[in-house]
Amino acid sequence: MTTILVTGGTGTLGRLVTERLRADGHEVRVLSRHTQPYAVDLREGGAGLDAALSGVATVVHCASSPRGGDEQAADHLIAAARRAGVGHLVYISIVGVDRVPFGYYRSKLAVERRIEESGLGWTVLRATQFHDLLVTLFQGLSRPPLMAVPARVADQPVEVAEVADRLAGLAVGAPAGRVPDLAGPEVRSFDSLARSYLRATGRRRAVANVPLLGRTYRAFRAGGHLAPDRAVGKVTFEEYLTRRFGQSEQAGRAGWAGRIG
Template sequence: MTENILVTGGTGALGRHVVDRLGAAGHPARVLSRTRGSHIGNLGTGEGLTAALDGVGTVVHLASDPRDPSVDVEGTRRLVAAASPGTHLLYISIVGVEGHPYSYYRRKYEAERVVEESGLPYTVLRTTQFHNLVLFALETLAKAPVMPVPGGTRLQPVEVEEVAERLVELALGAPAGRVPDMGGPEIVSVAGLARTYLRVTGRRRPVVSLPLPGRVAAAFRGDAHLAPDHPDGRGTFADFVSATSGRSGYGSKAPGR
């Protein structure tokens, strides 16, 4: 048995799979969560971190909240300050966050810098958007009689369970710094993803691509969030929708990606 592993955000869409896979591999993990899990704690305030990190040799840092700026950057600083010297800190980030005008992406990049400058041995994995986030967005857009989507924007969605598989490999390995990005198997326009969603779920809506103004929309049209050289994922978005379309509200708790 290796040293204890702590997973922050271990009850989330990604965290649940990471915790399950670690357990299946013989490495049961502690779970840090604000509401449930083996250790109740709050990265925004620092509450519970000392107890959760006691005896921990590896931290898989997944906790994130696009609605709460205190979690990603200040929370990562608190986590670093509370961790013992030599703790392996594994951080999940997003492809293309450097120089991106989207405020949440800027915070993710700043958190990356906190990890890199922490003095702790670390690993950073960037991925593209998760399938369930894309599904959540499309479910929301499909509530209107006409389905509006951002024109000129492409995505490379990846299966969250495959990301969990990669994270477990990294958590059980040696610190590796910034590792290669991980993307889904296909790069598809948002309009194309919308049509896939409608086809697989048997719904009918006109899909209308709209040119969105502003720097954030322009950045997404520029494809910086894609990883064309790393189509590592196996499951496609159509596969995901087919497997989950019978589960009501599956995408209702999408991560901030």
């Protein structure tokens, strides 16, 4: 079996990719900032990165941060992968990075370009947003009594385990370039997704659909981050919510949400 390095291997996605590859008998190294023996900050690079890549055939690059540093991290990873003779670099990106002028998306697109031009064998998979991310967003938005969501914006959330399965399969195959996107099974308005979250968690909030301004909002409203023709995911948002929060009579009674806007 091959030796595979998973960057961000303790994160939501990377942890599942690691589990699947190990279950199939592969030797997997987990690289993250705080996990020994390969505790490396990719933004800084250094000798620890070279040691982590020694003898590695494939890298699955899941490490990423909306707070910045992805491009610098990719530069260090690519340079070290070249030195180590890595044959295959697999990268997880986001649907719409080439259509939505959002800062984090632009950074992900820049990393894609670096990988394509790296001289390494490469595979890039774009996925829509994970269910987990929407729940994190709604947890913040539902703190006030009035839950404000962007008007006329939809999303197409996907189950992170399905993305992990696809990445693990790509990692053990040959470099494939840009592969077809992986999107969730349903395109849903933010309003309806927020109401499903409120029902599942038993929170009582009015939901306000708030129009926003700017190019980024217009691109999201136009669906630049969606892939309805690639709705191959199986797990719906409601199924995810049921698994995470369960269902109860009390939650059903308490999860009322009025509409504003």
